[in-house]
Amino acid sequence: MTYPYPQRIGNWWLEEKLGSGFSGAIFRAQNLHTGQVVALKLQHVDAECPTNRFERSFYPALQGGVGMPTLWGAGVEGQYDYLVIDLLGASLDSLFRKSGKDVMDLRSVCCIAMQVINRLEFMHSRGLLHRDIQLGNCVIGLGLNCTTIYMIDFGFSKFYIDPHTRRHIPDSKVKRDFIGNYWFTSVGVHCRGQVPSRRDDLEAVALMLIHLLTPGGLSWTRNGVPKTDSAHDRLIREKKNVRPEDLCRGLPSEFEEFLRYCRRLKFMDCPDYARWVEEFRQLAISRGYPDSAEFVWPAPPDPQPMVRAIAQRPTQPPSAGMLATVLNDLAKLNFDERPVLVERRELVNGVRPSKAKDKENAPARAKKSKGAGTSHDVIVISSDEENAPAPRLPKALLLTRLGYAVSHATDNATLARLVHEFARVLQSNSSRALPRGGAMVLDLLHKQLADPDVFVEPLRTRSMTSSNAGEEQPRQVKLDKLLALRCDVAKAKDNEALAKMVAEFGDVINRSNGRTITKDGFAFLEGLAARLRALS
Numbered sequence: 001m002t003y004p005y006p007q008r009i010g011n012w013w014l015e016e017k018l019g020s021g022f023s024g025a026i027f028r029a030q031n032l033h034t035g036q037v038v039a040l041k042l043q044h045v046d047a048e049c050p051t052n053r054f055e056r057s058f059y060p061a062l063q064g065g066v067g068m069p070t071l072w073g074a075g076v077e078g079q080y081d082y083l084v085i086d087l088l089g090a091s092l093d094s095l096f097r098k099s100g101k102d103v104m105d106l107r108s109v110c111c112i113a114m115q116v117i118n119r120l121e122f123m124h125s126r127g128l129l130h131r132d133i134q135l136g137n138c139v140i141g142l143g144l145n146c147t148t149i150y151m152i153d154f155g156f157s158k159f160y161i162d163p164h165t166r167r168h169i170p171d172s173k174v175k176r177d178f179i180g181n182y183w184f185t186s187v188g189v190h191c192r193g194q195v196p197s198r199r200d201d202l203e204a205v206a207l208m209l210i211h212l213l214t215p216g217g218l219s220w221t222r223n224g225v226p227k228t229d230s231a232h233d234r235l236i237r238e239k240k241n242v243r244p245e246d247l248c249r250g251l252p253s254e255f256e257e258f259l260r261y262c263r264r265l266k267f268m269d270c271p272d273y274a275r276w277v278e279e280f281r282q283l284a285i286s287r288g289y290p291d292s293a294e295f296v297w298p299a300p301p302d303p304q305p306m307v308r309a310i311a312q313r314p315t316q317p318p319s320a321g322m323l324a325t326v327l328n329d330l331a332k333l334n335f336d337e338r339p340v341l342v343e344r345r346e347l348v349n350g351v352r353p354s355k356a357k358d359k360e361n362a363p364a365r366a367k368k369s370k371g372a373g374t375s376h377d378v379i380v381i382s383s384d385e386e387n388a389p390a391p392r393l394p395k396a397l398l399l400t401r402l403g404y405a406v407s408h409a410t411d412n413a414t415l416a417r418l419v420h421e422f423a424r425v426l427q428s429n430s431s432r433a434l435p436r437g438g439a440m441v442l443d444l445l446h447k448q449l450a451d452p453d454v455f456v457e458p459l460r461t462r463s464m465t466s467s468n469a470g471e472e473q474p475r476q477v478k479l480d481k482l483l484a485l486r487c488d489v490a491k492a493k494d495n496e497a498l499a500k501m502v503a504e505f506g507d508v509i510n511r512s513n514g515r516t517i518t519k520d521g522f523a524f525l526e527g528l529a530a531r532l533r534a535l536s
């Protein structure tokens with residue numbers, strides 16, 4: 001039922017209608033005495049779902065938080081229940097729709113991730129769950145606050161810390177009607193009728209981020225809001241059955257890891273918000289984006305479109321155009337040798353394809369690579385000459401390029417050279433910590449050595465899902481393992497054995513304090529390069 005809206009309520013003069021929801025409408029309003037301009041959320045007292053009544057009780061707990069609207073007034077006057085809050089800008093939903101793009105750019109998505117996870121950390125620290133995370137409930141600020149994302153619509157919120165007992169609300173095995181929205185509410189709450197807790201707010205964020213990066217959005221959002229029970233059942237089935245790896249195919253691994261992480265959390269677990277903010281920050285940095293969580297919209301032109309393009313998993317064959325761009329860029333890094341690639345399927349455990357085949361493929365390859373066509377057949381990131389000038393490129397970009405070259409290397413000699421280059425890049429770091437881009441290179445190297453045509457779970461994911469996930473190893477254990485790896489690498493029989501060692505190396509470094517690479521670690525990498533040369 002719709003109700004006629006008054007022109008004035010309390011001290012507020014209602015102006016333009018900004019939007020409307022299930023139970024009411026929201027107006028820009030002005031204070032009759034001070035001229036202050038605000039947003040006023042109006043609901044009829046007989047509204048079917050009187051969310052203002054609940055929202056009013058949650059706002060006080062949220063005051064003072066970054067990205068939390070200030071509550072300026074609230075009450076019931078006549079037939080209307082109203083809430084007066086900061087006037088804010090457009091929702092992420094409307095910004096994205098108006099952009100006309102099929103997917104949102106990675107930098108913006110990383111900023112959304114960092115900010116929304118921070119907002120949830122704040123809300124949860126005040127004992128409150130949001131329970132309706134969606135793009136329409138994330139809005140940007142106005143004026144100086146236009147790069148800050150605000151959370152709105154606390155109509156479905158709930159205190160998960162009982163204000164009287166100060167304890168977490170209890171779980172229940174009894175299935176309940178779901179609360180939230182069709183698109184992003186967690187599988188546990190939406191499809192299994194579980195009681196929502198902090199983990200579910202976070203899972204909704206994960207789904208929202210994946211949605212933004214998926215052409216056409218998450219598959220279950222494509223038919224619109226389900227209008228019948230059977231359509232809703234279908235949606236639930238689809239949402240429940242899709243595997244994280246399928247949802248996140250082609251996306252940077254952080255998104256799949258984040259979704260899996262949320263789904264592994266137990267009902268009362270406190271999520272590690274800082275870790276995920278840092279993961280998305282590092283992801284943005286590793287792709288060459290500024291180190292900032294500010295949500296700048298419209299998204300500025302991408303300074304490194306090539307880097308973003310190769311965020312795709314290497315299992316997806318790059319287009320000829322993309323390949324040409326990447327090869328051109330690689331060529332600029334150095335070089336007296338020019339890259340020529342052969343088909344990935346021709347790499348069998350480091351055995352070089354036959355010369356005859358090389359010749360057959362030569363014309364096609366030459367077209368893809370500007371300047372190709374010389375007799376050289378490897379990608380060179382830098383020459384072996386000691387005094388060759390070091391490329392002045394950000395480390396993250398160098399590592400990304402190395403990763404790309406590793407995933408397209410076709411013989412052990414190339415891999416050997418890339419591993420040597422990898423060790424050099426890591427050593428040029430002021431810190432000896434393995435950067436995120438370094439972990440990616442190890443992942444790709446492991447995959448190349450194990451079997452380039454088979455999907456190999458990334459090392460970082462594996463170490464986090466293992467039974468001793470996240471556990472740090474005592475320093476001595478780490479040192480012993482690295483020493484053993486350093487000694488054993490020279491005796492490795494084949495690429496498979498080397499793949500196992502790379503996996504072990506990544507695991508040891510990942511689980512060590514500060515992820516530092518010791519002298520033995522570097523010696524292992526050099527030993528690996530030598531062994532690859534010997535096996536080529």
Ligand SMILES: Nc1ncnc2c1ncn2[C@@H]1O[C@H](COP(=O)(O)OP(=O)(O)OP(=O)(O)O)[C@@H](O)[C@H]1O
Binds near residue numbers: 018026086091
């Ligand atoms: N503070 C604000 N400033 C400017 N616009 C706002 C503000 N709050 C909400 N809006 C706009 O109004 C729309 C509806 O707001 P909100 O979600 O709070 O209402 P609702 O009635 O709870 O909606 P729903 O039924 O969709 O949950 C938002 O999507 C947004 O576009």
